[in-house]
Amino acid sequence: MIGSLVFNSSSFAKRVFRCSSLEAVAPLFATIISRLYSNVEKVNEDVKSNTTIVNEIDTEVGTLFKRIVELETRLENQEQYSRRTSLRFHNIRVPIDPRTGKIPHPINTDIYILQVCNSKLGLNLTVNDIGRSHVIGKVKNGKSQVIVRFLSYRTRSKVYTNKKALKGDADGIFITENLTQYRTGLTQKLSDLKYNHKIFAYWTSDGRIFAKTTEKGTKKLIKNYDDITALETTTDDDNQQQEPDLSPGTTNQNSDENHNNGTY
Template sequence: MRTDELEQYSRKNCIRINGIEEQNKEDVEKKSLDVLQIVCPNVVSSDIENCHRVGKPERGPRQIILRFNSYKSKRKIFSDMKQHKNLPENVYINEDLTKYGSYIYSLTRKAYKSKSISQCWTRDGKVFVRLNPVSEDELGKVKRILTPLDIPGYAPSEEEIIKYCGESMTPAPE
């Protein structure tokens, strides 16, 4: 887990943009900036340290990864996104999560879609959920998700239980 935390820390100034059409000899930074300025009009080219597409060209456009010069610039994007939710259709801006963080977040989104939780989000590479209240005491309760076992309503496989608990939870045969 510690290695994953260190890897996530190295990504703290990065975001990923999905869904921007890809063309030959494109100016990726300009395309990214055009999208970012929809939600955060004050973002400028000098805020971006590096920008490029990642992954293999397959079914759709490849993701764009952006590294900002400062953590503050990255956080401004996400705080402004709360007020401006008018991104083009099928364009998404997300934190740059590690492989493990992406896996955990995908499981929490499934739990959200199945109504096991009322909300899920990431902040600084950490995954959080807002629990469905069972009583008035739990109204709006937030929980950090560290492993699949922490996700309300998620039934982990035997392999996941062994991986995250160190032992099987299945009763031994009699």
């Protein structure tokens, strides 16, 4: 900037060459330096002002981000709560059209659900206990997943509590809670940890997810992936002695605590 002011000014050059001593040039340089100093001070003030504005914006963005996280959490909790009367029945045998290899529609899945609940779980349900049921997902080896919405939470709780009767079922039928996509991802991650001996057990209850790192350890509520990361970093010699998970489809791993306690 000094070079621009000094050497690009023909009038300044002429005045310098007219001076016969350093004393004559000094006041001119002092004037230039004073002006430059004023400019620098102004720039510094602008920088400080802009820095303050940026900090205020960062604070506001941080506040808004926290608010978004809170709203997303409330929305996710509400979505899970809306599923409180639903369950998923896995490996249900369904009719297949031999020509297309697909399920013929319409199909009365209520019948298959009642057969499982009454014949295998020892319950006494009727079609009046079911609000709606339908196949979900792809068919594999003549079996599919059926999602069921019961008319009352009590009926749903009764079915889920008695699901232990399906252990060792010849068709491999098992029942899980109807979790949101986010919570399903959490249980899949926990399943991997269980298989790799990083945790002892995990299970779900009323849409909530719990896990233990050891058999006698304290159960931990899993709300997000940060909670799972905390489990992964837990070191315990007992974790290295667990058997591999032979039934990755079930959310009740080595635990009898998978039950409904009437709360959410």
